[in-house]
Every structure is written in C-alpha cells, then in structure tokens.
Amino acid sequence: MTQSKRDPRVLRTRKLIMDSFIELSGKKEFKDITVKDITTEAKINRATFYYHFEDIYDLLDKVLSEVLLINLNAIDFEKSELNEASIIDIFVAITDFQRALSSRCHRGYDETIARIIREQLEIIFYGMLRKQHTTKEDESLKITAVILSWGVYGASVEWRRNRKELPPEEFIKSAIPFLMSGIEHV
Amino acid sequence: MTQSKRDPRVLRTRKLIMDSFIELSGKKEFKDITVKDITTEAKINRATFYYHFEDIYDLLDKVLSEVLLINLNAIDFEKSELNEASIIDIFVAITDFQRALSSRCHRGYDETIARIIREQLEIIFYGMLRKQHTTKEDESLKITAVILSWGVYGASVEWRRNRKELPPEEFIKSAIPFLMSGIEHV
DNA sequence: ATCAAGGTGTTGCATAAACGACAAATGGAA
DNA sequence: TTCCATTTGTCGTTTATGCAACACCTTGAT
CATH class of the missing domain: 1.10.357 (Tetracycline Repressor; domain 2)
Structure with a gap:
C-alpha cells in the first residue's frame, strides 16, 4: 500500500480507469455510468476496480x-x-x-x-x-x-x-x- | 501459455512493447535499439520483456x-x-x-x-x-x-x-x- | 591490457490483476 | 405487487508483472 503507489502496474491501471471514466463522462450522465461500463471500456477486470477504489463515488x-x-x-x-x-x-x-x-x-x-x-x-x-x-x-x-x-x-x-x-x-x-x-x- | 493469449494483461503488455519498438524504430536504427530502451519507453519491467519474447530479434x-x-x-x-x-x-x-x-x-x-x-x-x-x-x-x-x-x-x-x-x-x-x-x- | 560502465538473460520472491463464483441490492416491465 | 435481468461488492485461486540480484558479455576510454 505504501510502496505500491509507484508500482507501474498500479499507475497504468489507475490511469486506464480514470481515462475511461472521463471518456464515458462525455457520453452519459454520471448517474448512468456503471462500474461495469468503466471496466469494460478500460479492459480491466471488475474486481480490479474495487482494488483501487471503494466505489464509483470514490x-x-x-x-x-x-x-x-x-x-x-x-x-x-x-x-x-x-x-x-x-x-x-x-x-x-x-x-x-x-x-x-x-x-x-x-x-x-x-x-x-x-x-x-x-x-x-x-x-x-x-x-x-x-x-x-x-x-x-x-x-x-x-x-x-x-x-x-x-x-x-x-x-x-x-x-x-x-x-x-x-x-x-x-x-x-x-x-x-x-x-x-x-x-x-x- | 495456451489460455493466456486472451489475458488482458498479456495483450496490453505485448502492445506496449510492440508500440514502443515501432516508436523507437522511427528514431534509431535497429542495431542501436536495446531491450532496455524498449522496456523504459514502454514503462514495463525488463524481465517482463523476456516473458513474452526470446530476445530483440524475436x-x-x-x-x-x-x-x-x-x-x-x-x-x-x-x-x-x-x-x-x-x-x-x-x-x-x-x-x-x-x-x-x-x-x-x-x-x-x-x-x-x-x-x-x-x-x-x-x-x-x-x-x-x-x-x-x-x-x-x-x-x-x-x-x-x-x-x-x-x-x-x-x-x-x-x-x-x-x-x-x-x-x-x-x-x-x-x-x-x-x-x-x-x-x-x- | 586493464578497467569501468552498461547491456543481456536468468532467477526467486512479492504483489497486482484476472477470473469465476456468489449473495445481495437495484431497477424496470408485466 | 411479483418477476426477471442487471449491477454491486466480495472472495479464493491462479497467473502475469515488478523488483532486485546475479554472472556473463560487450564496448570504449585510459
């Protein structure tokens, strides 16, 4: 947790998630964006999302x-x-x-x-x-x-x-x- | 090995490596491109390169x-x-x-x-x-x-x-x- | 000829990410 | 309301990636 903030895997995955969210934000309203949408767009596993964020509000x-x-x-x-x-x-x-x-x-x-x-x-x-x-x-x-x-x-x-x-x-x-x-x- | 060809991690990493290699190919001659160059550009670990490719010729x-x-x-x-x-x-x-x-x-x-x-x-x-x-x-x-x-x-x-x-x-x-x-x- | 610096493959171990499954919650449509 | 489909968090296990260290080659400078 302390060290992992510089782990290239973490940086990549977080960027993928955030970029996908920003991308989707241009297409739908926030209330219509699901975690599944984001992880599908980012091509990462849904469980991995919850490794980095508590939920979509986080x-x-x-x-x-x-x-x-x-x-x-x-x-x-x-x-x-x-x-x-x-x-x-x-x-x-x-x-x-x-x-x-x-x-x-x-x-x-x-x-x-x-x-x-x-x-x-x-x-x-x-x-x-x-x-x-x-x-x-x-x-x-x-x-x-x-x-x-x-x-x-x-x-x-x-x-x-x-x-x-x-x-x-x-x-x-x-x-x-x-x-x-x-x-x-x- | 058999199943892993669809693993998103594998696809991502192979793309990162190949794209970085193509990018570097536009800047240097092949003989001047090192594995280290590629992995640095791709932001992946050098050992990971050898997980996917035998060497730079591969x-x-x-x-x-x-x-x-x-x-x-x-x-x-x-x-x-x-x-x-x-x-x-x-x-x-x-x-x-x-x-x-x-x-x-x-x-x-x-x-x-x-x-x-x-x-x-x-x-x-x-x-x-x-x-x-x-x-x-x-x-x-x-x-x-x-x-x-x-x-x-x-x-x-x-x-x-x-x-x-x-x-x-x-x-x-x-x-x-x-x-x-x-x-x-x- | 020697030395220092950097690249190459390889290894063992730590950890992030994938996967499949699950119960629970949510939300429409009948 | 009930039903059905979808999403949500969570879990245990497997696999890919990161990391540090290693011996071995190059290569260039002194």
Whole structure:
C-alpha cells in the first residue's frame, strides 16, 4: 500500500480507469455510468476496480481532485505566498477548471464537484497558511482555511452565475481586500 | 501459455512493447535499439520483456509479421482462391507494406525483413494451395509454396529497385502467366 | 591490457490483476 | 405487487508483472 503507489502496474491501471471514466463522462450522465461500463471500456477486470477504489463515488472524488490539482499545479505553491497575486491565480485556475469540466461532462453532479473543489481549496490554503504562520495556533489556521475556501469557491459560483461579463481576475479583485484582511488577522 | 493469449494483461503488455519498438524504430536504427530502451519507453519491467519474447530479434520477427498480417488481412484468404486476382492483391499488399515500413523505419535490417516477409508469404500460399488441392501430395504443395513465395517476393524487390515507374499491379501482371502455370501444374 | 560502465538473460520472491463464483441490492416491465 | 435481468461488492485461486540480484558479455576510454 505504501510502496505500491509507484508500482507501474498500479499507475497504468489507475490511469486506464480514470481515462475511461472521463471518456464515458462525455457520453452519459454520471448517474448512468456503471462500474461495469468503466471496466469494460478500460479492459480491466471488475474486481480490479474495487482494488483501487471503494466505489464509483470514490473514483469521482479522485478523478476530480487529481484533475483540479493538475490545473492548480501550474501555480507553484511551494514558493508563492498567500497574497493578492496568488489568490487571483487560484481563482482563475478554478474558473478555468470549471469551464473545462462543463464542456466535457454532463450535468448531474454539481454538488459533489462543489464539495471536492472546496475541499481541495481548503487543503491548499491551509498548507500555505501554515508555511507563513508557523508560530500561530493550528486551530486558528484551520478555520481561516475553511472560511477562505468557502469564500473563494462561493465567489466562483457567483461569477459563473451573474458576472461572466467580467474577466475572472477582475471580478475577484474586488473581494481581495476582505480576503486579505482575514488572512492578516489570523 | 495456451489460455493466456486472451489475458488482458498479456495483450496490453505485448502492445506496449510492440508500440514502443515501432516508436523507437522511427528514431534509431535497429542495431542501436536495446531491450532496455524498449522496456523504459514502454514503462514495463525488463524481465517482463523476456516473458513474452526470446530476445530483440524475436520481437522484430513478431512485430513485422503481425504488421504485415494486418496488411494482408484486408484480403480474405479464407474465401479467395489462388488465382490471378488474389496474386495481384497479395503483391500490392507487399509493396504497400514495404512503402509504409521504409517511411517509418531506418535502414539496417533489410535481410531480416526480407526473410520474414517471404516466410509469411510461404505460409499464406501453402494454406491456400492446401484448400484447393486437398487430394494432392503434401510435399508437392509445400515446394510450390516455397517457389511462389520466393518468386513473388523477388518480384517485389525488382519492382522497388528498377520498376517503380509502373504501378505494382501492372508490373506483376507480366509475371502472372508463369506463376499461374506453376500453380496449375502442382 | 586493464578497467569501468552498461547491456543481456536468468532467477526467486512479492504483489497486482484476472477470473469465476456468489449473495445481495437495484431497477424496470408485466 | 411479483418477476426477471442487471449491477454491486466480495472472495479464493491462479497467473502475469515488478523488483532486485546475479554472472556473463560487450564496448570504449585510459
């Protein structure tokens, strides 16, 4: 389990499963995709699916978070601080990601996607906060990350619904003062 | 071994190896391609290579004959007789195959390719002859297949070297009477 | 001529993947 | 509702692949 994440067999099989799922997502709604569909498309045994994923919801979780992470990986979190510029970068990455997603997938799992994106944001924000505030109390950093993740995700929802005439980087700028004040008063 | 030819793992791995070999053939000469190159490109373990192939020459054999067979599969040998039309089809398939091969691979293994193509031809001719002449002595069919295979392959060499101004189907027509007489007097 | 570096086949063991079977759950259609 | 077909998780066994190590060859540089 610990070592097996680099086993070429595991990497191949997981990629086959995920690619097949993404492929099928372009053809059917999530609720109509079965595990059997995926394993048939991927040409792997159905039992092997359950070796890697608990069920189809677990797969959805991991596919979405990995695809989102690839989008976010363009931003170098290791170096960048949690400041105005990085918040804008993250916001743009989210809107780009959702644009790519909606062109590729049918509707039907908005709530799940929302949850996963927000959870990823929380992880990222918490990591960045902890780097900048090593002295602070951990619980305080956590709750700040939670609020930031909800706030930034909510802003992306608002942008998609009512503000698409603005470029996302312009839209989020108006929220930056509020977000930054929360970060500074952590 | 007997059953395993349908095992998805075997099919996947063999395809990975063969595709990697074809990919590398476009970049280097055969003599410069190592087993290690192939397995690295294919992201499989080197020991796994030897589970499927004796060595790199065995791989070359199987890649070439499978690719050639795909070309020849367009011709339905099960139904067609060994007549003027099918000989022309086979000849055109060979010249097409060699054209595709030389555009994709570097030089350096002409003799090997020649041997493999001729052996495949022999197998095909023998199979067709046996279908048409079930009563005849087997040894006689075999030697006829050998001579046909050498003759048709030699014609393709001659065409490539000195007769490319002619369409291959035109070129081979001038040899049809001779070849057909050998088939009829089997 | 010697040495170092890299490729070749081969082996024993660890583990992922295939396969077939199963009971249980789900979901339409009569 | 009942029935029937399909999907779902899970299991035990078999097989293919990964991995590390090995002795043996090349080959090129010093």
